[in-house]
Amino acid sequence: MTVNSIYNSGVAVTKSDTVNYDGTTYSATAAAKPRPALGLYVGGAGIVVAVFEDGTAVNFTAIAGQVLPLKTIRVNSTTTTATLMVALYQV
Secondary structure (H helix, E strand, C coil): CCHHHHCCEEEECCCCCCECCCCCECCCCCCCCCCCECEEEEEECEEEEEEECCCCEEEEEECCCEEECCCEEEECCCCCCCEEEEEEECC
C-alpha cells in the first residue's frame, strides 16, 4: 500500500500550542470539533508533539521522510524539533 492510496490531500503544518490545522483553537466543550488529519508526514527528523482530538499531546521521535499514521488536530510548537511536516487527508 502506498501513501498515495491512503491520502490524497495535505496541508503544510504550522506548529502551534493553541491553533489547530483548520485555524480553530481546541475546546473540550465546542460543538464543532476540528477535522483531524489521518497522517502526518515528517520531512526533517526530530521530535513531534502530536495533539489528538481529545486534546491529549504525545511525543513521537520521527525520522526524515516518515509518515506517522495518527489522527491529529495539531502539532505543538513547544518541544517539537521535527521540520517540513504535512498533515495528510483523504477527501
